[in-house]
Amino acid sequence: MSMWNKILLCIMIIGGLNWGLVGLFNFNLVGWIFGGALSIWSRIIYVVVGVASLCSILMLCIPEPRGGSQ
Numbered sequence: 001m002s003m004w005n006k007i008l009l010c011i012m013i014i015g016g017l018n019w020g021l022v023g024l025f026n027f028n029l030v031g032w033i034f035g036g037a038l039s040i041w042s043r044i045i046y047v048v049v050g051v052a053s054l055c056s057i058l059m060l061c062i063p064e065p066r067g068g069s070q
Contacts, residue, residue, distance in 0.1 A: 005059065008052045015049035 001009075021027045030045050031037035 005056075008056050008059075011049055011052040012056060015046075015053070018049075 018028065018030050021029050028037050028042075031039070031042050034041035034045065036042060
């Protein structure tokens with residue numbers, strides 16, 4: 001797994017944990033940390049998580065190149 005994939009996975013885990021807290025306890029951790037769900041910083045985090053998810057979807061559809069020398 002490449003470093004890029006690991007970064008995307010960590011970002012998606014953060015987003016997933018936040019959604020789990022929203023679903024279970026009606027508590028938005030990202031909004032709480034960054035000053036409300038509608039603050040500019042919270043919205044930036046939400047966009048970053050969404051972009052990471054889209055990139056991961058694309059990685060599922062594009063096969064990894066196979067190197068013959070290793």
